[in-house]
Amino acid sequence: MSPSTPVHEDKRSPMLALGILSISFLMSVSNAVSGTIPLMEKYFSDVSRANVELLIVIPTGGVLLGTVISGLVSNLLGKKYTVIAGLSISLVFGIIPAFIFNYPAILISRAMFGVGMGIFTPLSVSYITDLFPEETRNRLLGWRNSVGAIGDSIMLFIAGFLINISWHTTYLVFLFLLVPILLVMFFVPKHYDNIVSEDGKEVEEDVKIKPTTNFGVIQLAFIFLLVCLFYSAISLKLASYVVNNHIGSAAAATRIFGFLVLCSIFSGLIFEKIAKWFGKYTVTIFYIITAISMIVMSFTTSIPVLLVLVLAAGFCNGIINPALTARMVHYSPKGSMNFTTSIIIIGINIGFLIAPYFFQFFGEMIGNAGPANMILWSGIFYVLLAVYDLVVVKKDKLTI
Template sequence: MQSSLDRKNVETSKKITLGILSISFLMSVSNAISGTIPLMQKYFSNVSSSNIELLVVIPTGGVLLGTVISGAIGNVIGKKYTVLLGLTIALITGVIPAFWANYFTILLSRAMFGVGCGIFTPLSVSYITDTFSKEKCHKLLGYRNAIGAIGDSIMLFIAGFLIKISWNTTYLVFFFLLIPIILIMFFVPKELDNFEAITDENGETEVVEKTSNVKPSTNLKVIKLAAIFLFMCMFYSAISLKFANYVVDNKIGTAATATYIFGFLTLCSIFSGLLFDKISKIFGKWTVVLFEAITAVAMVALTLSTSIPVLLVLILICGFSNGIINPALTARMVDYSPENSMNLTTSIIIIGINIGFLTAPYAFQLISSVFGNATPQFIILVSGLFYIALALYDVYTVKRDRLTL
């Protein structure tokens, strides 16, 4: 291979690994500023509460647009500059509300913030799958989740201090995107744009220059995987959307109690991300099935418990399991994606994930109408039962596709 980036150099380079993982520093587009809603409602007294809440969720719509155009941009300027472009857009538009406290300016900047995130997020996966051997790829997909959780924790912690100054000062937290911009700029070689990891019959992997002129494409397996992500994210949302109401409605505790319990979920994501590689080696192809079943049992048990310590444990189980399922399903993209199509595959998966989160409230409303039961515990129960169905379907998928993970 006519490059200094041979397999050994890439596999062992801590700088390249750190740079690529830093792309996942911002995994959530909403968490850091969600606490500003009550203060914005007071400041924009002439704006409805729903329109204020729109400022928090509209980046998700922007992510969908950014994801769609990410591949086209990457084909023109390459991976590295596409990531830097997305991060720069997210940084600039992310901090705009700190300087212009106008509703429509904030609305537009938040939408563009989501577009920026959508541009670089697909490459946070394809950079890993194209650059490293399959064994290290599995490990780094778990680390990717952990890095995202650590990033969320840091930004939430800093936002907690900034919000004491003023609600719009909180948006300065997005200056932290300078960290991945700098790391990618100096640690990730532009040469990696045109390289991919090829595994031979003996399981040996070499990072080689792409020679294929095959145009990116997709297949039914990728579409099915995107659908699985969509429904999984939709029903996992029952925890974030319904758990607090369940605690309050059943007089188990207050909204503050639920918020306190949610605070531990970030720790779960960090630990599950770090332990994913070891866990996946132990359970192999049944990793997804096992942790989907565990999630199902924990969700159903949630609806039967009125003890705060028990609820905390069950929520943590759900969070830990989700942190294992996500990278395990993501790893399947390597097997499913057609040649020279990982960026497109990742984009399709991310679109499925965001549609799942966006449609969750409406799906739950429809379920409530059909069954005539709108209680939070019923929605959580239905979501748990769905995870059982998902686990059974995955048993079929493992056998059909002869998966190893």
């Protein structure tokens, strides 16, 4: 069928959107089981602390590999079965530590868990950008962030009960992945594998088009990398800042982070309206608010004020991410959305991976690697991102 030939328009069921959004239930590779580190250190007494912590972060490396091969798998199986395969890989390898207590086996299983995530995560975006018109797309991209935050909360809640039994049973939390597997299986039809929305109509995509990329996509991936890198200053440095400056305890800082989940849910739900209000300046405006929040944060000595500033930065991040994601439609070459999404996800993961080393290097370079100074400079870098965004919006004629 020709790429421009209209196909029969399906009456979109809300369950289709639910099935697609459910792919994003698991957006964090480590949160749910990070609490097992102290218990695993005792169990693996002959393994170094760094190697035990590696069990928590190794899925990120797996995500990078899975993201690279996602397009190849999708070409072989189609979108629907690629998502189911990726979710199934993450489920099976995710629960292996509950039954096998050998360190090398657990290390491999955790890496493969990440590979599964890397396979299905790009499709959680490309399904939305391919199938839905702009207004609906913006709404669902915002909801996607909310669904991820809700999924993380549910899994953290379940893991909190399971860890009281043993660290092994905590890994049974990944049985939760049965939920998106079943929702995709029953509510996301196979015929949507090669359907895209153009001018309000569903058309069948030409599968013979070879996926390509361009400078715009690479530029966007680099921006995602920088956003994740600078935003990491909060998660990496705030607790140390609070404790070192006798503002509060580590527990107080942890409670502040706990509110970020609610913030992510809220920002995702209202993203569509925010994007309508601010249009093409959405990203720029929320860069600036983030910058102000982080700069003021670095001088604050009050827990309540810190809470407000962290929530402001978290809310802004919940707007910036889907807004930048929506730009993928503008930059992505025709028939290459899955490949584009994979490139973006690689940029995001690299940003998070290099953050600790970047702050160490930059701190040594300027002669002050203190937590407050790193938060301050991250705020300054957000100002530079805002200036660059104004240039990009004008140059590339972006609508969001």
